Amino acid sequence: MATTPAAVAEFALRMGDNCLILGHRDSEWCGHSPALEEDIALANTALDHVGQAQLWLGLACEVEGRGNTADTLAFLRDTSGYRNLLLVEQPNGDFGRTIMRQFLFDAWHLPTLNALVNSSDKRIAEIAEKASKEVAYHLDRSTDLVVRLGDGTHESRTRMQAALDFLWPYTGEMFLGDALDDELEAAGVVPAPASLRPAWDQHVGRTLAEATLKAPDKSYAQKGGKRGVHSEHLGFILAEMQFLQRAYPGAKW
């Protein structure tokens, strides 16, 4: 079954926007982290994500063929044009919440990329192959920190549990498919979102147990990001991220 270029472009936007927005959130820590090593690590993670966003958004432009570039997509779309998960746009909060958000995302991102390596679309498979190597390191690091901070002091454990409680309702969206996912899955381009759940449940469950943290038993999922319906936070991110290109259109350095 053939897919339309529009569907592939839309999927590339979803992947790219997750990377771009989480990369931007991580970069907000630059110069503010609780320790120099963590500052550097978050900045490097941000760099990986922004690089991955360039690849995905570049693919979206290529497939669309409307003369966009990764830069015009990043800097000139409004909130309703963004396709990222609500999870990644949530405010950083304290360091614990930032690490928990990263962990919950990484635990989905890695199996997603590993599945996309087998995509019937060669361009998607190539980006996934590249990004998966970087994301494996992200997941190693966020898993390690969740355990250390969860199974840490009373203060760190309390903060990690609060972070988990806050972010949990935003995790369900990762596994909810829509008509676009169905179309692409039928053509062997992407895995069904729900099929990624067991690997995520297993890794997250094992890690939280080790971290002495407890996942809320609520299963309600906040959703909308994948179709451009966002929380109030995304507009503020874009206001900062896009300011320069809006104020000085076409500025280069």
Place this chain on the structure above:
Amino acid sequence: MNVAVISRPRLNQIWSWLAEIPDPEIPVISLIDLGIIRDIAWRGDTLEVTVTPTYSGCPATGVINFEIERTLNEHGIEKLELKRQLSPAWTTAWISAEGREKLNAYGIAPPQEGTTACAGALKPLTVACPRCGSTKSERISQFGSTPCKAHYRCMECLEPFDYFKSI
């Protein structure tokens, strides 16, 4: 330099020119040592150079492309096409033996192949200190001064050092 090119330079000559371009971040190793130039080929009178990025977001990528163009232009090659190749994805296994020695001499512990993330998830590696050679070292952070490096500390000579991560 004003060289009139009558014939196309031979490929092994071009490889040796590229071997003189230092990596912008780690200038003791060349682009060839790093293994990121995947192919060079003549297509008519245009030279195609195939380059693969180390990390997706590596800020050195732009500088590397610029240096390749500048160097080859200086050697009289005017028609040049740089092709980006993502697959097979770059691996530290492509860093030459000579490159590994140069990294170590420069103070960066070279990558240990087969130790990529999640293969040996969270298991500590034994990394020898590039200064004193002691294997009593500990990891401070999975991410060091650049995405490709982790941050270690030698417990013997107490110096901090970078370890080039295996990917």
